[in-house]
Amino acid sequence: MLAGLGWLYHDEPVVDLTPAETYVPAPVERTTGARSSLDPAWVRRTAERTGIPAPAVRAYATAQTSGVAGCDLGWTTLAGIGWVESQHGTLYGRTLRADGTSSSPILGPALDGREGFAAIRATPAGTAWHGDSTWEHAVGPMQFLPSTWAGVAVDGDRDGSRDPFDLDDAAAGAARYLCADGDLDSSQAWTAAVLRYNRSEAYARDVAAAALEYADEAAG
Structure with a gap:
């Protein structure tokens, strides 16, 4: 996968740089009853506190609570990536x-091999x-390469x-x-993901900083 703003960043060593607050999922409020779902009031309140559009809060929190990831992933991590x-x-x-x-539509730049870009030929897909x-x-708000999207599409x-x-x-x-290699239950695992x-x-620092800020703002 290639970041949508990847040309702003350069290859650097993998390091452990995140505090525990980054990889411990922030709370999400849900309705009660036979079919539990996100609490619309919580979505609105969180959007107001964080400045994240309400449809984005809904998307990130649903990804956390639905279990689609296969590991304990916080909505604020997704929000951090979505912001960057x-x-x-x-x-x-x-x-x-x-x-x-x-x-x-959000499209990343052509991966045509110019300075700072990989050279990847388009496929029909x-x-x-x-x-x-x-x-x-790369395509869409989370900037997937089509080949990567084909393997994780939900x-x-x-x-x-x-x-x-x-x-x-x-x-x-x-x-x-992000959960493809297992649980993100340590700063090392979170950073690697x-x-x-x-x-x-x-x-990674920019994503971590955004995730921590959103968690703090959402908590009020």
């Missing part, structure tokens, strides 16, 4: 719609997502499609990707 990758689908003045899609028949692009909002441009799906897919998005200490 695309400002929660609002990059460059976009808005995030109620259905989890951005007002215009990738072209179907980004429209470039020559070079590959219908996070159960609307019948698995769409990397839909943050509900993309957040669920990112959760699955985040660095699969971008092998840069600066990137």
Whole structure:
């Protein structure tokens, strides 16, 4: 996977840099009853406190509580990545719609081998997502390469499609990707998982800083 803003970062050693508060999932409030779900009041309150669009809060928290990841992953980690990758689908003045899609599609730059970029030829499957028949692009608010998305695609909002441009799906897919090597129950495991998005200490620090800030703001 290649970060959407990956050209801002450079390869650096893998280090253990996260405090425990980063990898311990922040609380999520749910309704009670036969079919428990996210508490809409909690979603609204968390959006107001953190500045994260409510559809993004919903997407990240649903990915945490649904168990789709296969490990104990916090919504604030997904929010940290979502901020660094695309400002929660609002990059460059976009808005995030109620259905989890951005007002215009988010595409990473062409991976054409120029300085700072890998050279990855487009595949037919990738072209179907980004429209470039020559070079590959990362796609959507969580910036998946199409080949990576094919292996982790999830219908996070159960609307019948698995769409990397839909943050509900993309957040669920990112959760699955991060948990691919097992539980994130230590700072070392958390850091290694985040660095699969971008092998840069600066990137992991930015994600950790955002995740910690969101956890603090959500707690009030």
